[in-house]
Each structure stands twice: as structure tokens, then as C-alpha cells.
Amino acid sequence: MDNMDKQPENAKSPNLFRNRFMQTILLSNMLLQIGIWVRNFAILLYVADKTNNDPSSISLISVAEFAPIFLFSFIGGTFADRWQPKRTMIWCDLLSAVSVFIVLVTIHYGSWQSVYMVTFISAILSQFTQPSAVRLFKLHVPEEQLQQGMALFQTLMAIFMVLGPMLGTFAYSTFGLETSVAVMGVAFLLSALILTRLPKDRQEPQTEAGKGQFREQFVEGFRYVWQSPVLRMLGVAFILTGLSMGITQTLGLFVVTERLGSDEKFLQYLLMVYGAAMLIGGGLVSVFAKRVAPQLLLAIGMLIGGVCTVIVGYSTSIPVTLGVQFLSGLVFPCIHIGISTMILKWSPTSIVGRVNGVLNPMFVGMMVISMSFAGALKDAFSLVSIYTGAGLLLLIGALAMMGIMNSKAPEHAQSV
Secondary structure, eight states, rough: OOOHGGGGGGOOOOGGGGOHHHHHHHHHHHHHHHHHHHHHHHHHHHHHHHTTHHHHHHHHHHHHHHHHHHHHHHHHHHHHHHHHHHHHHHHHHHHHHHHHHHHHHHTTTTTTGGGHHHHHHHHHHHHHHHHHHHHHHHHHSOOHHHHHHHHHHHHHHHHHHHHHHHHHHHHHHHHHHHHHHHHHHHHHHHHHHTTTTOOOOOOOHHHHTTTHHHHHHHHHHOOOHHOHHHHHHHHHHHHHHHHHHHHHHEEEEEHHIIOOOOOGGGHHHHHHHHHHHHHHHHHHHHGGGGGGGGHHHHHHHHHHHHHHHHHHHHOOHHHHHHHHHHHHHHHHHHHHHHHHHHHHHTSOOOHHHHHHHHHHHHHHHHHHHHHHHHHHHHSSHHHHHHHHHHHHHHHHHHHHHHTTTTTOHHHHOOOO
């Protein structure tokens, strides 16, 4: 354990896979991704079967998944800075597993609506786990490897964007709902077990953080973001990206049917191409991450992503749309990795959980808002106009990055 704690100080360790913290957190995340994707698709297909594809019942799944982000992200980020992060993550995984098995019993005895609680409870607990993981990332990954570490996470996420839907559909169609939900519970238990390999929590920062009042620390997170020009601009990037992605994700089906004149099932190929490109892009960024500033990485991702969005709206050619979709997926990791790295580099360890808790809901909130208005926009405007507007949002975000392109992370934020 002592060697693990000292590892971040070794600046000559280029291979992140030799960092036991990274090994542990990636393995834990892989187990969680398996459980989450199996859960998502099992519940989606089950509710669709049970309600005969009732839109309201199906939309409640998204509400159960996204509502906790609004309700608990700020609170979870504050508590993540007060509590010991390793212990928080282990307990959250254990509680998630327990809740899954309790809900499984209620489903077995006939209350099928309980499936919503599986998603809702785990989504709540993730608002405490995620900022705790960010704190540990800041503590145990060397400064010069933060961006490369974020790229590895992005690559793992991309793998499951490609494999997750197939895995979830297979589990539900082969084993049914109860076994699929049980898989999630087992995955959370195994994740908690894996997380015991993390270094012991450092007592000093936690003791100091625990001295303040919760309300003061809660407000301090907002104040810190507002007073930092870089984090303020990052908030703008979150908002613009969320608005753009909410529109394009919701109306992707209409691109397939109206612009390309294809069957609805063709949408899965667009998503597979995008996911495969994300996987490649994440790998490429992990190789070149050290040489590119996170602001530049974010600006490149938003610029190319914006242009691709406009082209997708105009295109009536399947090869062109697939090619542009591939390019868009290739640069999306630049957006995710750039944002994550900037949060880590511009936030001291003692407040990084709250900064994450303030900024993350901006993206999800704007995405949900634009998803809500996407249908009305579709009725009022053409797809070309809507996708052009969505692309312009990303281009504006890329231009906004120009003002902070030469900013350097503060020394107090880099030190751990």
C-alpha cells in the first residue's frame, strides 16, 4: 500500500497500467459498465414488453436515470470532499448491490414497477461515487499523466458503447429480467471487492475538510467555479455541448428516415460506427495526450464536432453520413478528455468533488432540456436548420475556448 501512495510522485513512470490505482479503478469501472448496460437494456426491453411500447412508461426510465443528477450531484460532490473517498466508493457499491437484490425480490413477487427503483437508487449513489473517484484520481495519478488517464477511461466507455447494447439485449433475451438485474447486483458486489485494493484514505485532508459547515462548503464549490475564468468558460462548454448533443441524440432517427431514406433499423449502424470511432479516438488521444493542452483538445473536439453535425444535417448520402459520423465519434473523446482534465488540473484536491458536482449537472441539464424541446423544434423547423443550429452551438463553444487557450493551471490546484 505504501508503494501505491508513493507512485504518483514517480514522474518517470510512463506506463499507467503499472499504476495499481489505475488497474483497480479501471477493473472496477469495467464491472460497473457490464452491470449498468445489462440493467439499462433489460429494463428498457422489459418495460416496452410490459406496456406495449408506451412512450410515457419508457420515458420514465430516463427520468429515473437523470433526475438524481439534478437532485444529488451538488450534494454528492460536497460530501465527496468531506468523506473518505475509498470508503465512500466501497459503501456506495455495496448499498447499490443490496438495493438491487431487495428490488429483485419485489419484482419476483409481482411488483414489476419496482424496476424503476433499480435505476433510480443506483443513479443517486453514483452521484457520491463519481466525485470520490475524481478525488482519488487527482491523488494517485501523476500530474503529467492525468490527460492520458482520462483517455483510458474514455476508451473503456467507448468499448461499452459498442458492446453494451448487444450484451444487454443478449442477457435479457436469453435469461430474462430477473437474471439480468441480478447480474447488476453481482457486478456492484465485485466492484466493491476490487476497490478494497485502493490505497488507504489519507486522514489529514479529510479531517481539515470536515471542520467546515456543510452549507459553507456547498456554497464554496459554486464560488470557486465562478471565480475561476477557466472553470467559468468550462461551464459554458458544458452548456453548449449538452444542448447540441441532446438535440442530435433525440433526432438521429429522423436523419436516418428522412434525410437518408432508410429503415429505422439503420440507426444502429450509425451508433455502432460512432462507438467504434470513439474507441479509436480514445486510444489515439491516450498516445498524444501529454503533448496537447486540454483547452486545445476541447476546442478541437468542439470545432470538428460542430462541422460534422452541420454536414450530417445536410447530407442525403449514406456513405457521406457514415464517414462524417465516424469523424465525429473520433473527436468526441477530445471533448470528454479535455473537460475532465481541466477539472482535475484547475481544482485543488480539497474541492475537486464540489467543482465536479457544480459543472456536471450543467451538461446533463442542458442535454435533458434540449431533448425535451427537440420534438417541438422538429415540428417548427427542418432537420437541416436544427442540425445547423446544433453544430453552431459547438462552434461557438470552440471559439469561446480561445480566451483561455494560454491559461496555466494554478500551482495550488496541481499540488496534492
